[in-house]
Amino acid sequence: MSKVKKAFFCQKCGAQHPQWQGQCNSCKEWNTLVEEVIEKPTEKGWTPPEENTPTRNRPIPIAEIATDKESRLRCPDEELDRVLGGGLVPGAVTLLGGEPGIGKSTLLLQISLQLKKKVLYVSGEESQRQIKLRADRIQAKNDHCYVLSETQTQKIFHQIGEIVPDVVIIDSIQTLQTNYIESSPGSVSQIKECTAELIQFAKRTHTPVILVGHITKDGNIAGPKVMEHMVDTVLHFEGDRNHIYRILRAQKNRFGSTAEIGIYEMQSTGLRGVNNPSELLLTQSDAQMSGHAIASTMEGVRPLMLEVQALVSSAVYGTPQRSTTGFNAKRLNMLLAVLEKRAGFQLGAKDVFLNITGGISSEDPALDLAVVAAILSSHYDIALAKNTCFAAEIGLSGELRPVPKLDQRISEAEKLGFERIITASFKQNTLPKTGIQIVMCQKIEEVVQHLFG
Ligand code: TYD
Ligand code: MG
Numbered sequence: 313m314s315k316v317k318k319a320f321f322c323q324k325c326g327a328q329h330p331q332w333q334g335q336c337n338s339c340k341e342w343n344t345l346v347e348e349v350i351e352k353p354t355e356k357g358w359t360p361p362e363e364n365t366p367t368r369n370r371p372i373p374i375a376e377i378a379t380d381k382e383s384r385l386r387c388p389d390e391e392l393d394r395v396l397g398g399g400l401v402p403g404a405v406t407l408l409g410g411e412p413g414i415g416k417s418t419l420l421l422q423i424s425l426q427l428k429k430k431v432l433y434v435s436g437e438e439s440q441r442q443i444k445l446r447a448d449r450i451q452a453k454n455d456h457c458y459v460l461s462e463t464q465t466q467k468i469f470h471q472i473g474e475i476v477p478d479v480v481i482i483d484s485i486q487t488l489q490t491n492y493i494e495s496s497p498g499s500v501s502q503i504k505e506c507t508a509e510l511i512q513f514a515k516r517t518h519t520p521v522i523l524v525g526h527i528t529k530d531g532n533i534a535g536p537k538v539m540e541h542m543v544d545t546v547l548h549f550e551g552d553r554n555h556i557y558r559i560l561r562a563q564k565n566r567f568g569s570t571a572e573i574g575i576y577e578m579q580s581t582g583l584r585g586v587n588n589p590s591e592l593l594l595t596q597s598d599a600q601m602s603g604h605a606i607a608s609t610m611e612g613v614r615p616l617m618l619e620v621q622a623l624v625s626s627a628v629y630g631t632p633q634r635s636t637t638g639f640n641a642k643r644l645n646m647l648l649a650v651l652e653k654r655a656g657f658q659l660g661a662k663d664v665f666l667n668i669t670g671g672i673s674s675e676d677p678a679l680d681l682a683v684v685a686a687i688l689s690s691h692y693d694i695a696l697a698k699n700t701c702f703a704a705e706i707g708l709s710g711e712l713r714p715v716p717k718l719d720q721r722i723s724e725a726e727k728l729g730f731e732r733i734i735t736a737s738f739k740q741n742t743l744p745k746t747g748i749q750i751v752m753c754q755k756i757e758e759v760v761q762h763l764f765g
Contacts, residue, residue: 404514465506603624659687699731733750
């Protein structure tokens with residue numbers, strides 16, 4: 313093999329250095345140098361068979377580029393299909409990130425077994441026997457699912473050449489290693505080079521590739537940020553490991569919306585898509601409890617009823633505690649300040665705990681009113697009526713602001729048996745006729761008056 317040319321590049325300013333050093337000579341930043349390949353030998357890890365004419369890659373008018381309309385590969389898994397924007401795109405590279413034990417390997421093995429295609433599942437973490445044991449648990453069957461336990465990219469490409477799969481799954485990118493770089497698997501330079509090789513393979517052969525990516529302590533995908541720029545789609549699999557629900561979100565999607573989410577339930581026989589999440593997420597008890605409020609939220613195009621629970625108690629220590637699960641803590645502080653300033657509630661000396669049940673987290677501003685209602689309900693220790701739900705954003709002067717797609721939120725609430733929805737006032741009379749009572753309020757004070765008299 314002819315020699316591989318390598319150098320060290322600063323990840324901040326891009327300056328090139330012949331050898332590793334602690335500080336970049338150019339921008340003086342510390343610990344930013346990473347080894348990268350400049351030039352590879354001619355016999356590459358993977359060579360496209362047709363690549364022998366220099367004229368192959370020339371500019372062509374966009375109108376002449378051929379596409380097949382229905383070329384996406386539909387997944388039998390509805391949730392994943394929706395998050396991807398309607399199936400796997402040929403040649404697209406998808407990166408699936410998530411905490412250890414959340415179910416990334418389970419999800420991908422399940423898809424490999426459900427797809428009626430030739431799939432190559434490459435694992436650098438588990439042996440073939442371990443994967444088989446997992447497959448037995450999942451109970452799906454696909455005779456064309458091949459399993460390979462390998463970490464060397466060149467060897468993987470060799471096997472791909474033998475099998476010619478329709479879909480390639482790599483679990484995980486951090487375990488892969490290429491011959492061209494000496495650093496250990498999982499290092500920034502290895503991850504970058506292996507991703508680049510896989511992307512090149514996917515684009516040239518139009519094979520969809522799915523990569524699993526580990527995440528770091530602060531929730532980012534381990535490795536260089538540039539990896540997320542290189543791939544077409546970045547998915548995050550999240551949820552509380554102690555809860556049964558898992559949420560699949562698209563963080564970046566070149567071929568679809570990033571607003572969609574997929575909800576799964578972890579069972580003893582693998583992951584099951586949840587088609588009626590609202591019903592499952594609401595407490596099914598008849599007991600009236602203070603501090604509970606239901607919000608009608610939207611996740612992408614899907615309405616989702618979420619239950620907000622709040623506990624307000626006298627602060628024992630000097631500084632009151634504010635703690636949230638599933639809701640933005642800064643937003644909670646803002647809502648408490650609004651309640652204090654605009655509605656006269658003395659919450660400054662109170663501990664406030666807030667929780668969205670089911671291990672779900674949401675950023676929908678329509679949650680604001682339900683959060684405020686739950687806090688006030690706990691503060692007064694008066695339970696809210698079970699048949700009432702909320703959907704409005706709250707502004708800094710305590711005004712209720714309308715939220716988009718109100719008609720869908722209302723019809724979801726009606727479907728689940730709610731009789732009343734409290735929301736901001738809106739002018740247009742475009743809502744279809746509903747049996748549910750719509751209470752429109754302009755300010756928080758009106759809501760308080762309405763709920764607690
Ligand atoms: P895994 O998919 O290995 O997670 P990751 O690849 O993200 O690290 O495992 C997820 C967890 O799910 C594991 O703790 C065991 C559990 N599990 C089930 O509850 N049911 C099942 O059918 C399977 C296969 C796993
Ligand atoms: Mg795994």
